[in-house]
Structure formats: structure tokens, C-alpha cells
Amino acid sequence: MNKGTTSITTQDLDQRLQSQRVPRYTSYPPATEFAGLPPETQQNWLTEINKDLPVSLYIHIPYCDQLCWFCGCFTSITHRYEPVAKYLDLLIQEIEWVHSITGNLRVSHLHMGGGSPTTLSAKDFTRLLAFIREKYSFDANAEIAVEIDPRTIDDSKIRAFVASGVTRASLGVQDFSLPVQEAVNRIQPYSLVEIVTNKLRDSGINKINLDLMYGLPLQTIDSVINTAQQALTLAADRLAVFGYAHVPWMRKHQCVLDEFPMADPTQRLQMFNAMKKVFTENGYETIGIDHFARHDDELTKSLHARTLRRNFQGYTSDQAETLIGFGLSSISSLSQGYIQNTLKLQDYKKALQENTAIAHRGIAISQQDKMRRTIISELMCFYNVDLKQVANQYSLDTGFESELTKLAPFFDAGLVSLDDTVLLITNNGRPYVRTVCAAFDQYLKADSSHFSLAV
Ligand SMILES: C[S@@+](CC[C@H](N)C(=O)[O-])C[C@H]1O[C@@H](n2cnc3c(N)ncnc32)[C@H](O)[C@@H]1O
Ligand code: SF4
Incomplete structure (x- = not known):
């Protein structure tokens, strides 16, 4: 696996990262x-x-x-x-x-x-x-x-x-x-x-x-x-x-x-x-x-x-x-995907009276999503992940080129490193783990202003 490079200063990067807004990744997709x-x-x-x-x-x-x-x-x-x-x-x-x-x-x-x-x-x-x-x-x-x-x-x-x-x-x-x-x-x-x-x-x-x-x-x-x-x-x-x-x-x-x-x-x-x-x-x-x-x-x-x-x-x-x-708003995580109960008491009551589904929102998850969820979860838990091993676990063939390119400024600033296929977040990089995870998030849009601060 190859890491990318850039010429951005560590100070610039710190400032940029600290003001970034990204999901909390209690689930993936968020x-x-x-x-x-x-x-x-x-x-x-x-x-x-x-x-x-x-x-x-x-x-x-x-x-x-x-x-x-x-x-x-x-x-x-x-x-x-x-x-x-x-x-x-x-x-x-x-x-x-x-x-x-x-x-x-x-x-x-x-x-x-x-x-x-x-x-x-x-x-x-x-x-x-x-x-x-x-x-x-x-x-x-x-x-x-x-x-x-x-x-x-x-x-x-x-x-x-x-x-x-x-x-x-x-x-x-x-x-x-x-x-x-x-x-x-x-x-x-x-x-x-x-x-x-x-x-x-x-x-x-x-x-x-x-x-x-x-x-x-x-x-x-x-x-x-x-x-x-x-x-x-x-x-x-x-x-x-x-x-x-x-x-x-x-x-x-x-x-x-x-x-x-x-x-x-x-x-x-x-x-x-x-x-x-x-x-x-x-x-x-x-x-x-x-x-x-x-x-x-x-x-x-x-x-x-x-x-x-x-x-x-x-x-x-x-x-x-x-x-x-x-209960209202609660999310179920099932093998097929996530499903969230309604947020409205009236709808909750009505669904129960009529014996129909209480959850109408959610997302089905693909094998690709599951692989990315594992990567994000391992980073959030252990600050490192063997990318190749996870890709193999889900029988997906990827070298994560675009993700590693997105992480180029992180490599240059010493916030992440790559040891063969293991991506490691260094001690200095730990406060930015959510932003590193975001590089593997296929759903993240350019406008992420609705999320909370990454730090
Ligand atoms: C459901 S509350 C815990 C139980 C009880 N409602 C209480 O506050 O004692 C869950 C926790 O979320 C955290 N929390 C609530 N609002 C938050 C926010 N805007 N940002 C970060 N943490 C928050 C608080 O630490 C809170 O204890
Ligand atoms: S933090 Fe929120 S949920 Fe907990 S007591 Fe206060 S208002 Fe209630």
C-alpha cells in the first residue's frame, strides 16, 4: 500500500482539523x-x-x-x-x-x-x-x-x-x-x-x-x-x-x-x-x-x-x-442494516394501535459498508487497523488508494503512519481520529457543517 504526500504545514493542518466537523461514528453509515x-x-x-x-x-x-x-x-x-x-x-x-x-x-x-x-x-x-x-x-x-x-x-x-x-x-x-x-x-x-x-x-x-x-x-x-x-x-x-x-x-x-x-x-x-x-x-x-x-x-x-x-x-x-x-427514536442494529423508530409520539401510538412498523427510517448495509464500518470501529477503538486483513475479511479487493491519498497531509504531519498494510494513528494524531475515519466514509458530503466539532 502506498501513502500520498503533500506540502502543508503541521500548524495549518492542526487549525484546519480542529475546526472540522465530522460524524461521531457511533454507527456507520452515520x-x-x-x-x-x-x-x-x-x-x-x-x-x-x-x-x-x-x-x-x-x-x-x-x-x-x-x-x-x-x-x-x-x-x-x-x-x-x-x-x-x-x-x-x-x-x-x-x-x-x-x-x-x-x-x-x-x-x-x-x-x-x-x-x-x-x-x-x-x-x-x-x-x-x-x-x-x-x-x-x-x-x-x-x-x-x-x-x-x-x-x-x-x-x-x-x-x-x-x-x-x-x-x-x-x-x-x-x-x-x-x-x-x-x-x-x-x-x-x-x-x-x-x-x-x-x-x-x-x-x-x-x-x-x-x-x-x-x-x-x-x-x-x-x-x-x-x-x-x-x-x-x-x-x-x-x-x-x-x-x-x-x-x-x-x-x-x-x-x-x-x-x-x-x-x-x-x-x-x-x-x-x-x-x-x-x-x-x-x-x-x-x-x-x-x-x-x-x-x-x-x-x-x-x-x-x-x-x-x-x-x-x-x-x-x-x-x-x-x-x-x-421506544421513541431508538435505533436497532441488525445484520441487514440500521432501523430507527419514529421520533413522534403520535406516530408511535398509531403504529402500535394498527400493529404496523414503528421504524420507517434506516439504511440497508452492503458488504462494502460493513468493511468500512469495521475499519472505522477499529480506528475508534484501537487507533490502528490492518486494512488488507479487513478487506480480505469481507472478500473485497481494494488497496484503499483514494483513502490513503486523502490522508496524505496526515502522513506528512506524522499524525498517521503505515506499517505494511496496518494504518496506525500516532499519539499526536489521536485527537483527530474521527477525521481519519472520515477518509473511509463513502457517505460524507462536502458540506458537513451540521456535525459537531471533530475535537
Ligand atoms: C441521557 S444523558 C444521561 C442520563 C441523564 N439524562 C443525565 O443527564 O443524568 C447522556 C449523557 O450524554 C451527555 N450529553 C448530553 N448532551 C450532550 C452534548 N450536547 N454533548 C456531549 N455530551 C452530551 C451527558 O454527559 C449525559 O450524561
Ligand atoms: S442531559 Fe439531557 S437527558 Fe440528561 S437530564 Fe439533562 S436534559 Fe435530561
């Missing part, structure tokens, strides 16, 4: 490529799931009590419980409908995300988990992970988690500094997170993840270091450190934050590196682009075993090839 599919697609694809292999399930709860101004998730705010209760009835109907198509399946992993699954009452959480366990067979060691807003949890909900077999709790923290919390409309003192973490552990849910963010208004290098040091004292198993994706054209409420000066890409990188230093010097290993895990954690083990994978929630050690998503 969700922005999803389009209308014939209505029978969902049913046909679900029918063909291989019953001999374990599957992963995802359940989306699109409700929160209060809107964080930075939020990029698919959620809506409700101050009444009635909409949540009604949504739960619809979810149960959806599970029933999907089950009528798939029959029983073996489940190795269930993730509940949102929004905030903690908006569900203890009684309804128990009902939902009991229902899904009645329909599908969970492996004895299945992971059941729940995203938790520490402000909306109480003892009865923790008891319901334990009784339902929850094994992992993922707490949204973001930042511990009060001025930052005030700016983003999320007041959540350290003491609250500490109490919730202790209660979860005392109840036996001792796999704890924390979500943190950088690039938020009023954050400084010192303040994010402080947050990282406070997070350390909670001794989480995993930490996710997300760069704030400011996309007000998609999430209008984020405009509120336009009144604050935002960190530029260089400052964002400095913030991330400062947090990374705190974690890696204190018992955590870097996992992919934005996760940290203890040395004995499954994520770290899967990184070393080269079985780590990237999915919609970030990184996972789960090996299931099939992911079935339930």
Missing part, C-alpha cells in the same frame, strides 16, 4: 444517512434474527424533569407523571409486538437510556423489567445497565433496580463547579452524587459509570481538573468524558448558551488532556476517544483482547451482533 424504508422492512429484518446468538436490547425513556441547556439527547420535559405512565404502556405494547415477530431470544445485555430512565416510578420500572424478562431469556450474567440522573432517584427506585437485576448504574454528572452548573441549568452538588453512589453500592449495584463533559460554558482547565479530581474520589469503574457538542441548529435550547464564551478547539483539547492526565495517573486506562476504565474493568480487558466495540452508547465489551432498540 444516522444522518438514514432515510425512508418500505414499511415491511422492520418486520422482515426482525424475523431473520439468528436465534442461536445472544442479542442486546436498548430501551429509550425520552423524559426528564428539567432541561439541561447543553442537552443533545432525544428527550422532552414533563412535570407530570401521566405522559411517562402512558409512554410505559406503549413501550410494553412495542415489546409485545416485537416479541410476536422475533419469538424468544437470548439477551446478554440490556441498556436503558434517555432522557432519564429515572423518571419512571419504582413500580413502573419494576413492571417494565418484569415484562421484558418474561418475554426474553436473560443470560445469568447479563449486564443490565441504567442511565441515572442523580437528582431524580430515591430509595424506592434503587430497591426496584436491585429487585429487577440491574448490574450497572451510569450517573450523569457533567461538572461539579457551581457556576458551570448554574449556567447549564443543572444544579447537582458533589454531595448528592456521593450519596447516590454510596447507596447504589450499599444495595449491591457496584458497577458505577460517571458521565463528565468538557467544553461547557465557564469551564476552565483548572475547573475541569477539579471536577476530575472530585470524580476520582467516587472511585467509579468507568468514566465517560464527552466533548460538549454545540449544535443549536438541531437542539434549539442550546442557543441559551450562546451568551457565554465557548472554549475554542485548542482549549477543548487542553481540557480533555488535563482530565485524561488526572485519570490515567490514578488507575484508569484510556478507552477509545472519550472513555476511561479501571485496569480490571471489562472494557479494559476487551481493549487488550481487541474485542472492544463502539456502539450508540459509546464503547462496549458486549459482543452481540444484534441490537434491538425499543
Whole structure:
């Protein structure tokens, strides 16, 4: 394989790369490529799931009590419980409908995300988990992970988690500094997170993840270091450190934050590196682009075993090839392609009443897509990929000439290197991994202004 060359300076390149916008590559093709599919697609694809292999399930709860101004998730705010209760009835109907198509399946992993699954009452959480366990067979060691807003949890909900077999709790923290919390409309003192973490552990849910963010208004290098040091004292198993994706054209409420000066890409990188230093010097290993895990954690083990994978929630050690998503906006990843449930409650309700497909958008994936997905996933997980080996795996004959030509400035700047057929992202190139992946993305258009910053 031959690499290309150019005469661009490293400084020019750094500037250009830092202001670039590219997909997050939690899927390939990215969700922005999803389009209308014939209505029978969902049913046909679900029918063909291989019953001999374990599957992963995802359940989306699109409700929160209060809107964080930075939020990029698919959620809506409700101050009444009635909409949540009604949504739960619809979810149960959806599970029933999907089950009528798939029959029983073996489940190795269930993730509940949102929004905030903690908006569900203890009684309804128990009902939902009991229902899904009645329909599908969970492996004895299945992971059941729940995203938790520490402000909306109480003892009865923790008891319901334990009784339902929850094994992992993922707490949204973001930042511990009060001025930052005030700016983003999320007041959540350290003491609250500490109490919730202790209660979860005392109840036996001792796999704890924390979500943190950088690039938020009023954050400084010192303040994010402080947050990282406070997070350390909670001794989480995993930490996710997300760069704030400011996309007000998609999430209008984020405009509120336009009144604050935002960190530029260089400052964002400095913030991330400062947090990374705190974690890696204190018992955590870097996992992919934005996760940290203890040395004995499954994520770290899967990184070393080269079985780590990237999915919609970030990184996972789960090996299931099939992911079935339930609830508004959720995405299923099936062997034939991706399929996304409707975003509209009325359509969701109507589809369930009429026993028709809930997912009309998605994309069928070709062998070519699968090969590129593997390349992108390996780069995002391991920062290297044997291009020839992956092409052979999919029986495709390509030398990746055009991709390597696109990467010429990266070779010249020492951000990537090629060792025979292995493409390697160097330490200096790591912040630009998404942009390197973009060279293998056949769907990326010249205008990528709708994506978030690459760094
Ligand atoms: C569904 S929330 C987690 C559960 C719960 N809703 C909470 O916030 O505590 C998922 C995570 O996405 C991250 N997040 C939300 N909006 C984001 C954005 N605009 N950019 C980057 N990360 C974001 C936050 O770290 C948040 O904890
Ligand atoms: S970050 Fe979490 S709690 Fe805040 S609005 Fe978004 S989903 Fe809700």
C-alpha cells in the first residue's frame, strides 16, 4: 500500500482539523444517512434474527424533569407523571409486538437510556423489567445497565433496580463547579452524587459509570481538573468524558448558551488532556476517544483482547451482533442494516394501535459498508487497523488508494503512519481520529457543517 504526500504545514493542518466537523461514528453509515424504508422492512429484518446468538436490547425513556441547556439527547420535559405512565404502556405494547415477530431470544445485555430512565416510578420500572424478562431469556450474567440522573432517584427506585437485576448504574454528572452548573441549568452538588453512589453500592449495584463533559460554558482547565479530581474520589469503574457538542441548529435550547464564551478547539483539547492526565495517573486506562476504565474493568480487558466495540452508547465489551432498540427514536442494529423508530409520539401510538412498523427510517448495509464500518470501529477503538486483513475479511479487493491519498497531509504531519498494510494513528494524531475515519466514509458530503466539532 502506498501513502500520498503533500506540502502543508503541521500548524495549518492542526487549525484546519480542529475546526472540522465530522460524524461521531457511533454507527456507520452515520444516522444522518438514514432515510425512508418500505414499511415491511422492520418486520422482515426482525424475523431473520439468528436465534442461536445472544442479542442486546436498548430501551429509550425520552423524559426528564428539567432541561439541561447543553442537552443533545432525544428527550422532552414533563412535570407530570401521566405522559411517562402512558409512554410505559406503549413501550410494553412495542415489546409485545416485537416479541410476536422475533419469538424468544437470548439477551446478554440490556441498556436503558434517555432522557432519564429515572423518571419512571419504582413500580413502573419494576413492571417494565418484569415484562421484558418474561418475554426474553436473560443470560445469568447479563449486564443490565441504567442511565441515572442523580437528582431524580430515591430509595424506592434503587430497591426496584436491585429487585429487577440491574448490574450497572451510569450517573450523569457533567461538572461539579457551581457556576458551570448554574449556567447549564443543572444544579447537582458533589454531595448528592456521593450519596447516590454510596447507596447504589450499599444495595449491591457496584458497577458505577460517571458521565463528565468538557467544553461547557465557564469551564476552565483548572475547573475541569477539579471536577476530575472530585470524580476520582467516587472511585467509579468507568468514566465517560464527552466533548460538549454545540449544535443549536438541531437542539434549539442550546442557543441559551450562546451568551457565554465557548472554549475554542485548542482549549477543548487542553481540557480533555488535563482530565485524561488526572485519570490515567490514578488507575484508569484510556478507552477509545472519550472513555476511561479501571485496569480490571471489562472494557479494559476487551481493549487488550481487541474485542472492544463502539456502539450508540459509546464503547462496549458486549459482543452481540444484534441490537434491538425499543421506544421513541431508538435505533436497532441488525445484520441487514440500521432501523430507527419514529421520533413522534403520535406516530408511535398509531403504529402500535394498527400493529404496523414503528421504524420507517434506516439504511440497508452492503458488504462494502460493513468493511468500512469495521475499519472505522477499529480506528475508534484501537487507533490502528490492518486494512488488507479487513478487506480480505469481507472478500473485497481494494488497496484503499483514494483513502490513503486523502490522508496524505496526515502522513506528512506524522499524525498517521503505515506499517505494511496496518494504518496506525500516532499519539499526536489521536485527537483527530474521527477525521481519519472520515477518509473511509463513502457517505460524507462536502458540506458537513451540521456535525459537531471533530475535537
Ligand atoms: C441521557 S444523558 C444521561 C442520563 C441523564 N439524562 C443525565 O443527564 O443524568 C447522556 C449523557 O450524554 C451527555 N450529553 C448530553 N448532551 C450532550 C452534548 N450536547 N454533548 C456531549 N455530551 C452530551 C451527558 O454527559 C449525559 O450524561
Ligand atoms: S442531559 Fe440528561 S437530564 Fe439533562 S436534559 Fe439531557 S437527558 Fe435530561
